Structure formats: C-alpha cells, structure tokens
Amino acid sequence: MSVTPSTQAIMQSLHQLLEADAAQSSSAVFVYDTTPSAAFGESLIRSRADSKLSSAEVHSMQTRAGAGSLLVGFVESIAFTSKGAQSSHSSAQAAVEVDGDATISEASSVPAKRASRARTDSQKKAKTSIDASAATSTVSQADKPIVVLSSTDSFLALAPSLLSLPRAGVRPALTVHVSAQISSVASDEQGVVSLTQVPALGSLFEVVKTLDQGGWTGAVVLSETAEQAALVGTALAHRLNSAGHDLVNVFDGLTAGRQLSVLNPASASASAAGESAISSILTAASIPYFSYFGSANASRVLVIPASTYSATAKAAIAQLQSAEVGLLVVRVVKPWDARQFHAALPSSAKSLHVFAEEHDEQSSGPFYDDILGSLILSGLKLKVRAVPVPASSLPSVHDWISTIVALSSNKQVPELKSLLPAEAKLAIFWDLDATPGQTETVPLHLASAFAAPSTGIDAKLAITYDNFRQGGIQQASLLLEPLGKATKDFTVAAVAATSAASLLFLSSPAVIFKAYEPISSSSVGRETRIVISANWTAEEVATKLPYSAKKALAAVAGSSNLFVIDTDKIAAAHSIRSADIAEIVFWSLYLPSSLSAKEIVGLLAQSPSFGSWEKAKLVEVNGVVRNAITQVTVESSWAEESMAVDGEDAAPVSLPTSLIPTAAGPNPDRTFAEPVAEIVGKPKDSWHNAAQRFLFPESFELEKKVDEKMRPDLPEKNFLITVSENRRLTPSNYDRYVFHLEFDTAGTGLKYAIGEALGVHGWNDGEETLDFLKWYGLDPDAVISVPSRLDPSRVEQRTVFQVFQQNLDIFGKPGKSFYEILSRYATNKNEERALHFIACPDGHATFKKMSEMDTVTYADLLRQFPSARPTVADLVREIEPIHPRHYSVSSSQNFVGDAVHLLVVTVEWNTPKGSQRFGQCTRYLAGLKAGDQVMVSIKPSVMKLPALDEAPVIMAGLGTGAAPFRAFIQERAWRKEQGYNVGPMLYYFGSRHRSEEYLYGFVLARSVSEVRVPWLIVSISFHSEEIEAYLQEGIVTKTGLAFSRDTAQKVYIQHKMNEDADMLAKMLENGAFYLCGPTWPAADVFEALCSAFVKHGRTREQAEAYIEELKEKEAYVLEVY
Known part of the structure; x- marks a missing residue:
C-alpha cells in the first residue's frame, strides 16, 4: 500500500454528519445530550447564531423530568397554526396582514408563540404578496421535520412527551437520533469500583414498548456501524419524514457515533419516492429488518440487537469460524415483522440464545418478549434461552468467544483468526489525552492525510478515552484499507480488539504501563513495529519494560521491530512540537524502506502538517529523526525471566490490554499537566475544582459510604485511628530511640489478628517540605489536580504542600530513570552530561555510591543539578509515591480491646559527607x-x-523484633484467663544492654480493669505487660536473654539456644518456632536448631529435612528485614 499525502479531505464522525444534516433539513433541532466533554449536538449549539451554517432553530435542552415540554409546545404551535392554514386561505392571509404580527391564540405555550413569531419574521423578510401561493409556501416551511439529538438518558426522559404529541399527519414528522451511551459504575469481584460507558439498550427497549403501547406509529431502527447509521439518519429519515412518519435512529454513541471517517449523507433512492408505508420505505431503502451472520448450517443462533454488543459478538464468531453458532442481528424493532424474523433464521436452527440485559439477576425484557412472540406467531418450535449480559459493563470479544464456545459441542478454543484484511494496515497509538507536545493529535493528522482522494486509501479512526486512570489516557486505532475494499462487517474497535497491530506507537509509556498492558500477545505479532517515545536508551528498555511486555515480545514479536526515540528532546532542540517528530517517525516506518531520504521529504512536504515548512528545515529534521530512531533487540532470554518478589517468583498483576472507555472526550480537569508557571504562584482559578467537590460532593462520589476524612486515593481498606500514648522505652541519654505507641481504635471498625502488621501512611517532615518548596519556587498553597497515585480511577485536588508532604517521597532515594529524566531538563551542558552518564550502564558505580553511600534523595538531586527544573506534572509523575511502612503489631486485640500497639525504633544515620538522614516514617511516628x-x-x-x-511456642526476637511476641504472650495470657489450657512458651531476646534495651522487660504495675457489656460485668486481671511478670505467672516458661555488650565475650541468642538444645528439640516435635528481627542471625539460628536435633538423635540431613517440613507446615517462620 502506498500513499502520497495530498489535499486534505474532511474526516468527520457520524455525530457531525447528523448534526450538519439536521441543521439544513429541519425546521428546528432540539439538543438533549449532556455527555460531558463531547455532547452530541455541541457544534450546533456553538454555531446557532450563524444563519449561514444552519437554517434551523437550535434549542439546547436539559435532561430531566418534563424535559420534553418545550418540544411538545413547539410541535403544537406548528400543528395548530400552520396545519390550520391548509384548511383556510384566509387564516394564512390574516397572519400576514395584522401589522406583520401573526395571531398566535391557538398556541397556548411560550414555545408555541416563539415558533409563530419566527414564521411571521420569515414572512416579513420574504415580502411575498398575499395570495394562495404565499400560504402554500408558509405551510411547506412549517412542514419541515423536527430533529432531536439525544443520548440514552434523555430519550428515556422524552418518552412521555412523545406520546403527548399531536397525531402524525397534523404535525411535522419527528426524527430522534439516539446516541446510545451512558456512564455505568460497577464493582469487580475484589470490590474495586470502575467506570465505563454502555449503551443501556435494555432501558431503550422499555421505552419503545411504552411508545408502542401508547399508540406511537413511527419506526425504530438500530445500527451497528457508522455507515449504517448514516444511511438511516439521512436518506431513510428524509423519506420517512416526507411520508409523515417519525423515526428513532439508534446507534452506539461511543463507537459508531464518534468514529472518524469520510462519511457522506446518503440520498433517498428513486424507488422509494412513491412509497408511503413504513415497511415499503424500509424495503426500498435497503434497510433489512434482520441480518444474519455466520454458518448457513448453524444449529444455535445468537439473537442480538444491532449495537456494539452485536459488533463484538460478530467479531467473535468470525475469529472462531464457528460452524455451530450463528448470529442474527436485529435492525428494525418497530414495526416488528415476525415473518421476516422467521425468514432470516437458518433452517438448521434448533435453539435461539437471545440478548437480555441483566438487572438484579433478571434477564428478560421487551426484546426477549418480541422474540418469543415471533416464535409463537410463526409456529416455530425452537428452544429459547436468554443470554444475560451485564448492564453495567460491555462484554469484550474474548467474553463472547467464551459464550460461543460454551454453546458449542466442541469446548476447545481453536486458533483464532485475525480480522485485519491482508491488504490493510492497523496503527494503534497510546498516549496521555493532553500533552505539552500535542502528540495526542498525531492520529487525527495522519487520518486526515490518508483520507485525501489521491491516496487511494479508506481511513477510519476510533479514539477512546479513559479520564480516570493516570489522569487521562487515550487509545487511537487507525485502520487503513484500499479504497473500495474496506470491510463493512466489522467496526474499527472490533478489528483492533482481534488483530495484532501493524504499528504500535507508545507515548508516555511509564505512565501508561501503570494502568494498561498495551504490549501483549494479542496486540502485537511478528510483523508489528513497536515505537516507544520516551527518554530511554536502547540499553534501558529491557529494565523499564514491564515483565508482561517483555514476555509478549519474546514470545511473538520479531527481534528487530522494537524502536525507541525521544521525541520531546528532538522537538525542544528544534523549537517544534513533539507531535511533528512523532508524525515523521510514523512516515519513516510506514513508507517503504526502499525510498530515499529525498523522496520521503518530498512526500512529507505534501502533508498538511509540513506544507508550510521550509524545505531546508524539513530535510534537517527528517535526517535527525531517522538517525534518532534506535532499534532495540528483543532478547530470547526475556521469555525465561521470572518476576521476583521478596526473592520468590510471583505472577504479575494482570492489567487490561485495551483501553476501558470512561468518557467521550479528553479529561477536562487535566490541570496538573499544565506548565509550572500556570499552576503555581496562586493562580486565581486554582481552587475552583476543589471548591466544586466540597459544594457538590454527591456529584463526585463513587461510593456513598466513603469516610470523608479519609484520603480518596487509597485502594485498600484504611482506618483513621487516634494516638493515645507515645512513650520512650530507652533512656533519654541512650543513642537508640525506641518507643512504644498506643492507638485508640474505638468506633473505627479496625480488626486485626495476632502477628499482622500495621501499615502506616506517614508524611514527610513539614518544615523540610516547606524549605524545599521555597527553594524550588513553588507556592505551597496553590491547588492543583493530580491523578490519584494508587487508585487510577480518580483525580483529586490538593495543595502543592499536601502533594509534597503526603503523596510524594521527595526525600526518598531516586532510581536511575530519574537521573535520565533530569538530563532532559538540564540547560547546563555539563549537568546534562553528568546526569546522562550516571543513568547509563557505564555510570553504575557512581550511581551505586550516590544511592547507597551518600543516600542521595530526590530533593538532593534537584539541588545538586539546579539547571534541571522539571514541571510539577513531571515531578508528580516521576517521583515515587510515599508507600505505607509496615510494623508488626505488638498487641493482642483480645487482650487490649479497642487499641493497637506498636514497637518502633527511629532510623537515623549520617552520610560520609556528614549530612544527617532520618527514616521517613519512623521520624513521623516519633x-x-x-x-x-x-x-x-x-x-x-x-x-x-x-x-x-497447647502447642509449644519458641520465640526469638532481636530488638524491636520483640513486637509480635509481646502480642503472642498477651494472647496466650488472655486465653488462659478464659479457662483454656495453654502450652509452654520459650522466649529468646537479644539486644546490646539489659539496662537500656530490655524492651518490655521492667515491671510497671497495671491495675485490674473491669470490662462492661450491657448484660454482664466481668473483672479481668490484665497482666503486667512486662516479660518478667509473665515469667512469674507461668505464661512464659523460660527466657533466654542475650545482651551482647554487657559481658566481656559477646553473647547472642544462638548461644542461649545451644544451651537449651534438648528442650528445643522436644518442644519442636509438635510445636512452632518464630524468629523476628534483622537478617544476620538467621543462619546461626538455623545451625543452633540443626545442632539441637542432631543431639536429639537425628542425622544432619534428617535435621535439615525436618526444618523444611516445619516450614511447609508454617511451624518455622522467619520475619527478618
């Protein structure tokens, strides 16, 4: 396939086509769609003051109860004034004679009066003579149809009003275009809330049933593709309206409605000119009632209304090439024709499986009832089953494949067929929906260039948007086919979901990889050319690609088809947009490699994007781009790599491979992506979004039960607890600061089990944060919108201070990638070279020294290289978030009640240069x-x-490793108080000095407490929390205390264990061993236990095997750090 960019053709969506047609062919257009960011009819509302663009009145309406009142009033005004003119020439004459003001007593509503005045104004301007021909002209203008542009929600609200209209024949005909799309909130099995867009056809069929029962006599036609809906919405609508019939034109608003292609309005066929019955007009216009797809010998037939549901099901059947299951697509639901339904079914059909939206486990409805009724009328004896489809989500092609396989006798899934035609090309673009370099506009520019008549290419572009993951992501699918050979059976979305792309272009990959898996075994193949637009070197790609992407590339992709290029860097160097660089990259890889650089420049010069460029500049930039496209070798070893978590192999978290649409357009709140100058320094509007959330909380909530005090971005269940005590355990003059924390959990619902850890969401030091912001030149009180760091389905407004104190680990250690990012922003060449060197493999030693010895933080790095000034957006995106730090709970909830205790030691150290460092969370807790x-x-x-x-328990804790064992001892003490027999507990503890670090070892008396419940008062003797008291009471059987600095020869816990070898071996016959603390004594402890078993009669091999057996039974547990 070749291309010569030439004159730009008009790419338009179905929405734009129908809007333009309505503006020229109707007397009035009522816009009821309120879809955020890209409403159906939005362009008409913007241009309604321009009479050159629209001859119709345009009314922007609200979607609410009673929303159709204005529409009814407008139609009544025409029905009771203009239609009346047909019966009396004098009434038409009088309407012009009375000082040019028409009599409007027949119209009772304000809209009716407006309509009458509008007609009178047009009569004045025409200055026609008062005769019968003028009256006839007035009637013909008044008889022009009225068009309604609506979404699913607004169509539901309009239904009662449509039944209130005067009967057809005494009023203008009505065309209602329904762009079926509503937002739906759903929860998955893990309770994660997600937002998506669905057509809500079940509700629409309920409305059609209501209209039918109310006597409405129009037609309701459904369409699967933009081309089908264009034919219905123009040619068929004009013919039905001319014959006095109403039409409801239903299509999917997200796919068919917004797909871009070269669409032209169709004209009514000559054969339809003399028809008047709806059925005859439908037949003459080549609109089938039903359309069958699949094997002619299918025994099982899916029956689905024309929609995105049928489009994906059709793609699934085509991929499977199923001989058993076919698909009957329903196009016309009113008037319903049972005979044509029978005729459309294959004679081999034995059972029907009918689409039914699932609401509260109910899976029937009007559509299902129509199918049953048709079978009864036709006398067919077929089994009918409902195919429940979730009302809150859209089934994917793979979901339909599972459904079809379940219906088939062969349960094996065969090799799936790609739906991309052999001569076609599919380019997929992933990007943020708004970028400084405008790279998100590249797919549209390319589609417009390919749409030029001289290219011989049929171009279609589908763009979907996710406003809630990473602040806003888009996926664009550009399908290029030979002109005249374009596929009519499948939508662009269906082809993209079932085929490996010819070209996959990833911008902002680090952000996108956090929410999606654009590189997967289903999205790339051996011939797929993959371009990563990022500031990555070829060597870094392997370290930055996700585990799943590397697996997919090694398994299916060609070894020479992966490329990387830094479009932003080249654009900045030549003072142009990154989008221009991205376009040149596309043409460089799309055009035949045999073309010379001169030939490519000649072709680029004809493209709309580069037509105004000087030739010398285009030659220079093209040469730079071609040299900058770096090929990355896909290593076969990537397929064998394991994903290690804490030293053990783990399966990666699965992410969606295709974008989940949550909106119709880009995220309008992406203020965090603006340049720094526009969001700092107290911009006057920076607080508006935050204020809206406070004023209208119900509009922004996804879950009504969310505690407003809690941060909205944390996905796991969190609790807000109150500090009741913070007590230092070591002497104030001691160099180690160990402290005991108690929190009150009453009323929070927090429950914990023995041995669990408390995750604390700590903050950075306030003064240190303010000092950094002041140095960086950021206003701490400015309000910015940022993507939630852990929950990609939300965007939140926070002050700059809150973001840097509570979200970003600005005083944590940066990885290598941050050095490379800084090099992009460095204006000082020496700093740029230094940063780039540290980030590359040759600078590993320098990076290791800075990271491990100097413990350089993000803030240190920014100060060290002051010419590098990333924007706030990049800092938010690239600095790691503050992760919760986990501390072993040192209390038993049965023992302490509504409380939770921690044992913490502060982490402090000095760097070789003398800088003082603190552990982020321990400093916060202290x-x-x-x-x-x-x-x-x-x-x-x-x-x-x-x-x-009664099982024996052996505990070994070093320092703050005593925390979980205090909880163990408390739990056993509580169990004993309840009358249970408890087994022996052996407690080993090690630290430096007994007098300073015998944690929980000294006796502090605690009084007896009364526990009160409404029906009972129980007196419980709470044991003293100290170890010696538990030893005296027999809860702890024996202690082995090792204070290494109190004796001339250092003594550690393994020495104490060696002294108790016989006791250990006996207790571990049916007991459990636990070690908690630093890593270093683990090997010595293992040796001590092996020696104990050997002394007790086992061989060394048997001893080691027995410890492994204990591990399997979770009776040998190490929690080391």
Missing part, C-alpha cells in the same frame, strides 16, 4: 502526640500462633 490521627491499614502475615492452644 513526632506524634496524644490526640493526633493517623491513617493505617492492616497487612496479613504468616506470623501467627499455632491452631492448638
């Missing part, structure tokens, strides 16, 4: 005071007591 509130979550753990209360 500064808490009684009454402060903290956001926490619970993390499960394998550190739990044996199921049997």
Whole structure:
C-alpha cells in the first residue's frame, strides 16, 4: 500500500454528519445530550447564531423530568397554526396582514408563540404578496421535520412527551437520533469500583414498548456501524419524514457515533419516492429488518440487537469460524415483522440464545418478549434461552468467544483468526489525552492525510478515552484499507480488539504501563513495529519494560521491530512540537524502506502538517529523526525471566490490554499537566475544582459510604485511628530511640489478628517540605489536580504542600530513570552530561555510591543539578509515591480491646559527607502526640500462633523484633484467663544492654480493669505487660536473654539456644518456632536448631529435612528485614 499525502479531505464522525444534516433539513433541532466533554449536538449549539451554517432553530435542552415540554409546545404551535392554514386561505392571509404580527391564540405555550413569531419574521423578510401561493409556501416551511439529538438518558426522559404529541399527519414528522451511551459504575469481584460507558439498550427497549403501547406509529431502527447509521439518519429519515412518519435512529454513541471517517449523507433512492408505508420505505431503502451472520448450517443462533454488543459478538464468531453458532442481528424493532424474523433464521436452527440485559439477576425484557412472540406467531418450535449480559459493563470479544464456545459441542478454543484484511494496515497509538507536545493529535493528522482522494486509501479512526486512570489516557486505532475494499462487517474497535497491530506507537509509556498492558500477545505479532517515545536508551528498555511486555515480545514479536526515540528532546532542540517528530517517525516506518531520504521529504512536504515548512528545515529534521530512531533487540532470554518478589517468583498483576472507555472526550480537569508557571504562584482559578467537590460532593462520589476524612486515593481498606500514648522505652541519654505507641481504635471498625502488621501512611517532615518548596519556587498553597497515585480511577485536588508532604517521597532515594529524566531538563551542558552518564550502564558505580553511600534523595538531586527544573506534572509523575511502612503489631486485640500497639525504633544515620538522614516514617511516628490521627491499614502475615492452644511456642526476637511476641504472650495470657489450657512458651531476646534495651522487660504495675457489656460485668486481671511478670505467672516458661555488650565475650541468642538444645528439640516435635528481627542471625539460628536435633538423635540431613517440613507446615517462620 502506498500513499502520497495530498489535499486534505474532511474526516468527520457520524455525530457531525447528523448534526450538519439536521441543521439544513429541519425546521428546528432540539439538543438533549449532556455527555460531558463531547455532547452530541455541541457544534450546533456553538454555531446557532450563524444563519449561514444552519437554517434551523437550535434549542439546547436539559435532561430531566418534563424535559420534553418545550418540544411538545413547539410541535403544537406548528400543528395548530400552520396545519390550520391548509384548511383556510384566509387564516394564512390574516397572519400576514395584522401589522406583520401573526395571531398566535391557538398556541397556548411560550414555545408555541416563539415558533409563530419566527414564521411571521420569515414572512416579513420574504415580502411575498398575499395570495394562495404565499400560504402554500408558509405551510411547506412549517412542514419541515423536527430533529432531536439525544443520548440514552434523555430519550428515556422524552418518552412521555412523545406520546403527548399531536397525531402524525397534523404535525411535522419527528426524527430522534439516539446516541446510545451512558456512564455505568460497577464493582469487580475484589470490590474495586470502575467506570465505563454502555449503551443501556435494555432501558431503550422499555421505552419503545411504552411508545408502542401508547399508540406511537413511527419506526425504530438500530445500527451497528457508522455507515449504517448514516444511511438511516439521512436518506431513510428524509423519506420517512416526507411520508409523515417519525423515526428513532439508534446507534452506539461511543463507537459508531464518534468514529472518524469520510462519511457522506446518503440520498433517498428513486424507488422509494412513491412509497408511503413504513415497511415499503424500509424495503426500498435497503434497510433489512434482520441480518444474519455466520454458518448457513448453524444449529444455535445468537439473537442480538444491532449495537456494539452485536459488533463484538460478530467479531467473535468470525475469529472462531464457528460452524455451530450463528448470529442474527436485529435492525428494525418497530414495526416488528415476525415473518421476516422467521425468514432470516437458518433452517438448521434448533435453539435461539437471545440478548437480555441483566438487572438484579433478571434477564428478560421487551426484546426477549418480541422474540418469543415471533416464535409463537410463526409456529416455530425452537428452544429459547436468554443470554444475560451485564448492564453495567460491555462484554469484550474474548467474553463472547467464551459464550460461543460454551454453546458449542466442541469446548476447545481453536486458533483464532485475525480480522485485519491482508491488504490493510492497523496503527494503534497510546498516549496521555493532553500533552505539552500535542502528540495526542498525531492520529487525527495522519487520518486526515490518508483520507485525501489521491491516496487511494479508506481511513477510519476510533479514539477512546479513559479520564480516570493516570489522569487521562487515550487509545487511537487507525485502520487503513484500499479504497473500495474496506470491510463493512466489522467496526474499527472490533478489528483492533482481534488483530495484532501493524504499528504500535507508545507515548508516555511509564505512565501508561501503570494502568494498561498495551504490549501483549494479542496486540502485537511478528510483523508489528513497536515505537516507544520516551527518554530511554536502547540499553534501558529491557529494565523499564514491564515483565508482561517483555514476555509478549519474546514470545511473538520479531527481534528487530522494537524502536525507541525521544521525541520531546528532538522537538525542544528544534523549537517544534513533539507531535511533528512523532508524525515523521510514523512516515519513516510506514513508507517503504526502499525510498530515499529525498523522496520521503518530498512526500512529507505534501502533508498538511509540513506544507508550510521550509524545505531546508524539513530535510534537517527528517535526517535527525531517522538517525534518532534506535532499534532495540528483543532478547530470547526475556521469555525465561521470572518476576521476583521478596526473592520468590510471583505472577504479575494482570492489567487490561485495551483501553476501558470512561468518557467521550479528553479529561477536562487535566490541570496538573499544565506548565509550572500556570499552576503555581496562586493562580486565581486554582481552587475552583476543589471548591466544586466540597459544594457538590454527591456529584463526585463513587461510593456513598466513603469516610470523608479519609484520603480518596487509597485502594485498600484504611482506618483513621487516634494516638493515645507515645512513650520512650530507652533512656533519654541512650543513642537508640525506641518507643512504644498506643492507638485508640474505638468506633473505627479496625480488626486485626495476632502477628499482622500495621501499615502506616506517614508524611514527610513539614518544615523540610516547606524549605524545599521555597527553594524550588513553588507556592505551597496553590491547588492543583493530580491523578490519584494508587487508585487510577480518580483525580483529586490538593495543595502543592499536601502533594509534597503526603503523596510524594521527595526525600526518598531516586532510581536511575530519574537521573535520565533530569538530563532532559538540564540547560547546563555539563549537568546534562553528568546526569546522562550516571543513568547509563557505564555510570553504575557512581550511581551505586550516590544511592547507597551518600543516600542521595530526590530533593538532593534537584539541588545538586539546579539547571534541571522539571514541571510539577513531571515531578508528580516521576517521583515515587510515599508507600505505607509496615510494623508488626505488638498487641493482642483480645487482650487490649479497642487499641493497637506498636514497637518502633527511629532510623537515623549520617552520610560520609556528614549530612544527617532520618527514616521517613519512623521520624513521623516519633513526632506524634496524644490526640493526633493517623491513617493505617492492616497487612496479613504468616506470623501467627499455632491452631492448638497447647502447642509449644519458641520465640526469638532481636530488638524491636520483640513486637509480635509481646502480642503472642498477651494472647496466650488472655486465653488462659478464659479457662483454656495453654502450652509452654520459650522466649529468646537479644539486644546490646539489659539496662537500656530490655524492651518490655521492667515491671510497671497495671491495675485490674473491669470490662462492661450491657448484660454482664466481668473483672479481668490484665497482666503486667512486662516479660518478667509473665515469667512469674507461668505464661512464659523460660527466657533466654542475650545482651551482647554487657559481658566481656559477646553473647547472642544462638548461644542461649545451644544451651537449651534438648528442650528445643522436644518442644519442636509438635510445636512452632518464630524468629523476628534483622537478617544476620538467621543462619546461626538455623545451625543452633540443626545442632539441637542432631543431639536429639537425628542425622544432619534428617535435621535439615525436618526444618523444611516445619516450614511447609508454617511451624518455622522467619520475619527478618
């Protein structure tokens, strides 16, 4: 396929076509669609003051109860004035004679008066003589149809009004274009809330049933593709309206409605000119009632209304090439023709499987009832089953494949067929929906260039938007086919979902990989050329690509088809847009490699994007781009790589491979992506979005039960708890700061089990944060919109100070990628070279020194290289978020009630250069005071007591590793108080000095407390929390205390364990062993246990095998760090 960019043709959507047709062929257009960011009819509303663009009155309406009143009034005014003129020439004459003002007593409503005045004005301007011909002219103008542009929601609201209209024949005909699309909120099995767009056909069929029962006599036609809907909405609508019939034209608003292609309005066929009955007009216009797709010998037939549902089901059948299952697509639902339904079915059909939207486990409805009625009338004896389709989500092609396979006798899924024609090309573009370099506009520019008549190419472009993941992402699918050979059976979305792309272009990959898997085994193939637009070197690609992407590339992609290029860097160097660079990259890879650079420049010069460029500049930039496109070798070893988590292989989290549409257009709130100068320094409107959320919380909530005090961006269940005590355990003159924290959990619903960890969402130090913001020149009080860091379905408004104190780990250690990012922004050449060197493999030693020895933070790095000034958007995107730090809970909830305790040691150190460093979260916790509130979550753990209360327990803790064992001991003490027999507990503890670090070892008396419940008062003796008290009471059987600095020769816990070898071996016959603390003693502890088993009669091999057996039974548990 070749292309010569030439004169730009008009690419337009079905929406734009229908809007233009309505403006010219109707007397009035009522716009009821309120789809955010891209409403159907929006262009008409903007241009309604321009009489050259529209001869019709345009009314922008609200979608609410009673929304059709104005429409009814307008139609009545025409029906009771203009239609009356047909019966009396004098009434038409009088309407012009009375000082030019028409008598409007017949019209009772304000809209009716407006319509009458409008007609009178037109009569004045025409200055026609008062005779019968003038009256006839007035009537013909008044008889022009009225058009309604609506969404699913607004059509539902209009239904009662449509039944209130005067009967057909005494009023102008009505065409209602329904762009079927509503927002739907659904929860998956894990309870994660997601937003998507669905047609809601079940509700639409309910309305059609209501209209039918109310005596409405128009036609309702459904369309699967933009081309079908264009024919229905223009040629068929004109012919039906001319014959006095109403029409409801239904199509999918997200796919058919917004797909861009070269669409032209169709004209009514000559054969339809003399017809008047709806059925005759439909036949003459070649609009089938039903359309069958699939094997002529199918025994099972899916029956689905024409929509995105049928489009994806059709794609699934085509991929499977199923001989057993066919598809009957319903195009005309009113008037319903049972005979044509019978005729459309294959004679081999034995069972029908009918589409039914599933609401509250109910899977029937008017559409299902029509099918049953047709079978009864025709006398066919077929089995009928409902195919329940979730009302809150759209089934994918793979979902339909599963359904079809389940209906087939052969349950094996065969090799799937690609729906991309052999001569066609498919280009997929992933990007943010708004970028400084405008790279998101590249697909539209390319589609317009290909649409030129001289290219010989039929271009179609489908763009979908996700406003809620990563602040706004778009996926554009550009389908290029030979002119005259374009596929009519499948939508662009269906082809893209079932075929490997010819070209896959990824901009902002680091952001997109957090929400989607654009590189997968289903989206790329051996011939797919993959371009990554990022500031990555070829060597870095392997380290930055997700695990799943590398697997897919190694498995199916060609080894020489992966490329990387930094479009932003080239654009900045030549003072042009990144979009221009991206277009040149596309043409470089799309055009035949045999073309010379001179020939390519000649072709580019004819493209609309580069027509105004000087030839020398185009030659220079094209040469730079061609040299900058770096080929990356796909290594076969990528297929064998494992994903290690904490040293163990783990399966990666699966992400969607295709974009989940949540909106009709780009995210209008993407203010975080603006340049720094526009969002800092107290811009006057920076607080508006935040204020809207406070004023109208019900409009922004997804879950009504969310605690307003909690941060909205955290996906796991979180709790806001209150500090009740913060007590230092080590002496104030001791160099280690170990402290005990108690939190009040009353009323929060927080529940935890023994051994679990408390995840604390800590903040950065306030003064240090303000100091950094002041140095960087950011206003801490400016309000910005940022994507939620953990929940991609939300955008939140926060002050700059809140973002840097509570969201971003600005004082954490940056990875190599951040050095490379900074190099892009460095205006000082020496700094740019230094940053780039550290980020490349040759600079590994320097990076390791800065990271591990100097512990350089993000803030340090920005200060060290001051000429590099990323925008706030890039800082938010590239700096790691503050992750929760987890601490073992040191209390038993049964023992302490509505409380949770922690044992924490602050982390402090000095760098070789003398800079003082602090652990981010321990510093935060150390500064808490009684009454402060903290956001926490619970993390499960394998550190739990044996199921049997009488099982022996051996605990070994070093320093703050004593925390979970304090909880163990409390739980056993509580169980004993309840009358249970508890087994022996052996407690080993190690630290440096007994007098300073015998944590929880000194006796502090605690009084007996009364636990009160409404029907009972129980007196429980709460044991002293200290170890010695538990030892005296027999809860702890024996302690092995090792204080390494208190003796001339250092003593550690493994030495104490060696002393108790016989006891250990006996207790571990049916007991459990736990170690908590730093990693270093783990090997020595293992040796001590092996020695104990050997002394007790086992061989070394048997001892090691037995410990492995204990591990399998979770009776040998290490929690080391």
